Amino acid sequence: MSNSSESILANGYSIFHGTDAWRAFSKFINLGAKTYASVNILVDAQVEQFCLPALIEKAPSLANASIIRIPSGEASKNIDTVIQIWKTLQENGATRHSLLINLGGGVITDTGGFAASTFKRGMDFINIPTTLLGQVDAAIGGKTGIDFLEIKNQVGLIKCPAAVFVFPEYLKTQDHEQLRSGYAEILKYGLITDKQLWESAISNHSDFSNYSESTWRELIQKSLIIKNDIVLKDPEEQGLRKLLNFGHTVGHAIEAHALKNDELPISHGRAVAIGMICEAYISSRVLNLSTAELDQIAQALLRIFEKGDLLIPDDSTLIELMRHDKKNVNSNISFTLLNSIASAEIDQHCETKIISEALNYYRDL
Numbered sequence: 030m031s032n033s034s035e036s037i038l039a040n041g042y043s044i045f046h047g048t049d050a051w052r053a054f055s056k057f058i059n060l061g062a063k064t065y066a067s068v069n070i071l072v073d074a075q076v077e078q079f080c081l082p083a084l085i086e087k088a089p090s091l092a093n094a095s096i097i098r099i100p101s102g103e104a105s106k107n108i109d110t111v112i113q114i115w116k117t118l119q120e121n122g123a124t125r126h127s128l129l130i131n132l133g134g135g136v137i138t139d140t141g142g143f144a145a146s147t148f149k150r151g152m153d154f155i156n157i158p159t160t161l162l163g164q165v166d167a168a169i170g171g172k173t174g175i176d177f178l179e180i181k182n183q184v185g186l187i188k189c190p191a192a193v194f195v196f197p198e199y200l201k202t203q204d205h206e207q208l209r210s211g212y213a214e215i216l217k218y219g220l221i222t223d224k225q226l227w228e229s230a231i232s233n234h235s236d237f238s239n240y241s242e243s244t245w246r247e248l249i250q251k252s253l254i255i256k257n258d259i260v261l262k263d264p265e266e267q268g269l270r271k272l273l274n275f276g277h278t279v280g281h282a283i284e285a286h287a288l289k290n291d292e293l294p295i296s297h298g299r300a301v302a303i304g305m306i307c308e309a310y311i312s313s314r315v316l317n318l319s320t321a322e323l324d325q326i327a328q329a330l331l332r333i334f335e336k337g338d339l340l341i342p343d344d345s346t347l348i349e350l351m352r353h354d355k356k357n358v359n360s361n362i363s364f365t366l367l368n369s370i371a372s373a374e375i376d377q378h379c380e381t382k383i384i385s386e387a388l389n390y391y392r393d394l
C-alpha cells in the first residue's frame with residue numbers, strides 16, 4: 030500500500046488517518062480475530078470513559094477483549110506500571126501471538142509499546158492515539174519507553190506498532206491545554222519544513238472551538254506525513270531525525286526543571302513553545318533567521334501560548350539542565366536551528382552567553 034489520503038506507509042506498518050480509518054480498523058480487528066490468540070486493550074480511566082465505547086461500537090468483537098487499566102498521567106510511565114501490565118497479560122493468558130491495543134495519549138502508547146515489545150520477547154501492539162500530541166507525534170515513529178529515576182524516557186526501545194489508527198473525533202473531549210500541547214508540535218513541523226502548514230496553523234488559530242473534524246484531519250495528516258518522512262530516512266536518530274528536536278533543547282530543560290521542583294506542571298507543548306521562541310532567537314544570532322521572521326515566530330507563538338505568570342528559571346540552572354540532555358554527544362549543548370521558516374539545520378552550537386540572551390529575549394516579550 031502506498032501513501033494516500035487515507036493512509037501513510039511507515040516503517041513496515043500503516044498509519045490510517047483518513048475518513049475510512051474506522052473501516053480499516055474493524056477490518057484489522059476482524060482479521061486479527063483469526064490470527065491473534067487474544068486481544069488486550071490498555072486504557073486509563075478517562076480513555077475508558079471517553080474513547081473505549083466508540084472502539085467497541087465499531088468493532089463489536091472487542092467487547093470480549095481483556096481491559097488492562099493503568100492510572101493516567103506521566104507519573105505512571107514507569108517500571109511499576111510495566112510490571113503491572115506484564116502481570117495482567119500473564120494472568121489473562123496472553124502469549125506472544127496475542128495483541129495489545131494501546132488506546133490513549135502518549136503515556137499509554139509509550140508504556141504499552143514498551144510492555145508489549147518486551148513481553149515474551151515481543152508481542153504485536155497497535156496504537157490508537159486519543160490526544161492531539163499522540164496523534165501527531167507520540168504514536169508514530171517507533172520510540173517506546175518509560176521514565177526512570179525521575180528522568181524522562183530513560184529506558185526503552187525502538188519498536189514499531191503493527192498499525193496506527195488516528196480518529197480526530199477523539200479530540201472532542203480533550204481540554205484546551207492538552208490540545209494546545211499537541212498544537213505546538215504541529216507548529217514545529219511547519220517551522221522546520223513547511224511554511225504553508227506554519228501559516229495555516231497560525232492564521233486558523235483561535236481557541237480551537239471553531240476547528241472542524243476536517244480541519245483537524247488536514248493538520249494531523251500533514252504533520253504525520255512530515256514526521257513519517259523524517260523517521261523513515263533516519264529511524265535511529267543518527268542525523269536527520271534531530272530536525273524534530275527544534276524547540277526541545279530549551280523546552281526539555283524547562284520541563285525538567287518543573288518536574289524536579291514540583292512546580293506547577295507545565296505541558297510539554299507550552300515548554301516547547303517557549304523553547305521554539307528562544308531557539309528562534311538563537312537561530313537569528315547563529316544562522317541567518319531574519320529579524321522579521323523571528324518577530325513573526327515569537328508573536329504568533331505568544332498569541333497561542335500567552336505568557337501568564339510562568340517564571341522562567343535562572344539561566345545557569347537551565348543551561349546546566351541542557352548540558353545533561355541525552356540529545357548531546359558530550360556536554361556540548363546541541364540545537365536544531367532555523368535558517369529561515371521551513372529550513373532547519375541540526376547539530377548547531379552556540380556560546381552560553383547567547384543562550385542567556387535568548388532567555389532574556391523571551392522574558393522581555
Ligand SMILES: NC(=O)c1ccc[n+]([C@@H]2O[C@H](COP(=O)([O-])OP(=O)(O)OC[C@H]3O[C@@H](n4cnc5c(N)ncnc54)[C@H](O)[C@@H]3O)[C@@H](O)[C@H]2O)c1
Pocket residue numbers: 073074075076079080101102103106133134135136137139159160161162163166167168169170171172173181182199200201202203204207210297
Ligand atoms: N514516543 C514518542 O515519540 C513520543 C513523542 C512525543 C511525546 N511522547 C510522550 O507522550 C507523553 C505525553 O502524551 P500526552 O500529551 O498524550 O499525555 P497523556 O498520555 O498523559 O494524556 C493526557 C491526559 O489526557 C487524557 N486523555 C487522553 N485522551 C483523551 C481524550 N480523548 N479525551 C479526554 N481525555 C483524554 C489522559 O487520560 C491523560 O489524563 C509523554 O510521556 C511524552 O514523553 C512520546
Ligand SMILES: [Zn+2]
Pocket residue numbers: 214277297301
Ligand atoms: Zn515534543
